[in-house]
Amino acid sequence: MADVTTKKAGIPAVEAKGARIPLLGLGTWELRGRVCARVVEQALRLGYRHIDTAEMYDNEREVGEGLRGSGVKRDEVFITTKIWPTHFAPREFDRAVHECLARLRLSDVDLLLLHWPSTRLPLAETISVLVKAKRDGLARHIGVSNFSVAQIEEATRLSGVPLVCNQFECNPFVDQSALIKACRQLGMAVVAYSPIARGRVRDNELLSRIGAAHKKSATQVCLRFLVQQHMVVIPRTSKVERLSENAAIFDFSLSETEMASIAALARA
Numbered sequence: 001m002a003d004v005t006t007k008k009a010g011i012p013a014v015e016a017k018g019a020r021i022p023l024l025g026l027g028t029w030e031l032r033g034r035v036c037a038r039v040v041e042q043a044l045r046l047g048y049r050h051i052d053t054a055e056m057y058d059n060e061r062e063v064g065e066g067l068r069g070s071g072v073k074r075d076e077v078f079i080t081t082k083i084w085p086t087h088f089a090p091r092e093f094d095r096a097v098h099e100c101l102a103r104l105r106l107s108d109v110d111l112l113l114l115h116w117p118s119t120r121l122p123l124a125e126t127i128s129v130l131v132k133a134k135r136d137g138l139a140r141h142i143g144v145s146n147f148s149v150a151q152i153e154e155a156t157r158l159s160g161v162p163l164v165c166n167q168f169e170c171n172p173f174v175d176q177s178a179l180i181k182a183c184r185q186l187g188m189a190v191v192a193y194s195p196i197a198r199g200r201v202r203d204n205e206l207l208s209r210i211g212a213a214h215k216k217s218a219t220q221v222c223l224r225f226l227v228q229q230h231m232v233v234i235p236r237t238s239k240v241e242r243l244s245e246n247a248a249i250f251d252f253s254l255s256e257t258e259m260a261s262i263a264a265l266a267r268a
């Protein structure tokens with residue numbers, strides 16, 4: 001695996017099946033209204049090049065506003081959105097994707113995900129509507145979220161088009177080793193959501209201790225732990241000052257011993 005430590009400006013990316021996904025993105029769940037637009041705009045000004053939204057977050061309009069307000073060119077930013085399972089029937093899906101694009105005021109997204117597997121519809125049907133959205137030029141890449149090992153295997157078998165990622169909860173407090181291994185075997189990128197355990201990592205003693213040795217916060221150590229394993233992280237913050245903290249994770253490395261001790265947290 002390539003090194004993900006860089007002193008140069010710019011955020012490294014992970015490559016998966018033709019997609020280049022910036023290793024750091026901004027999560028936007030629960031960011032609404034002016035706060036959302038402002039945080040997205042500031043994040044892009046600070047160098048973030050990846051924004052994660054979803055039709056369910058009810059903030060795509062503000063994400064689009066933030067993008068335009070930042071002055072950063074559209075083709076320099078990687079935008080992900082997700083479709084909720086109640087919209088997986090073919091006509092509904094097509095309409096939902098067009099509505100996402102209208103709210104974002106974009107002609108396509110970089111990555112379109114199935115937000116959760118459907119408990120009602122057969123996977124074959126859902127995958128084919130997702131593939132159609134890509135063929136129709138509405139998404140440059142497609143993928144899934146919250147899929148289990150068996151589900152990513154089946155989805156990959158059913159899709160004639162590469163599924164570039166699985167987005168799921170991943171942080172030092174949850175053991176996702178089996179799912180991570182399966183994604184790697186299938187060549188899918190891992191996109192880690194709730195990467196800082198909804199803010200809880202800040203108070204962790206081990207992460208704080210390791211951070212003190214590197215002059216970094218526990219949150220930065222946590223994010224570094226994930227990106228050093230080539231996982232994409234999408235931490236959310238509503239506070240502009242935390243955007244820089246969460247992005248300063250590419251100028252230091254954790255030792256093998258530190259990585260192993262953090263990995264042991266999930267088993268504790």
Ligand SMILES: NC(=O)c1ccc[n+]([C@@H]2O[C@H](COP(=O)([O-])OP(=O)(O)OC[C@H]3O[C@@H](n4cnc5c(N)ncnc54)[C@H](OP(=O)(O)O)[C@@H]3O)[C@@H](O)[C@H]2O)c1
Nearest residue numbers: 027028029052145193194195196197198199235236237238
């Ligand atoms: N696919 C899915 O089903 C799914 C599910 C959940 C999440 N996601 C995506 O993943 C993103 C991230 O996950 P998440 O929002 O659940 O949680 P998260 O990013 O792990 O944590 C967000 C929380 O951490 C706090 N925080 C941020 N930076 C901090 C820092 N430097 N120090 C201390 N606290 C900090 C934030 O508070 P402040 O706002 O006060 O900074 C917020 O309360 C979401 O926003 C969404 O885009 C996807």
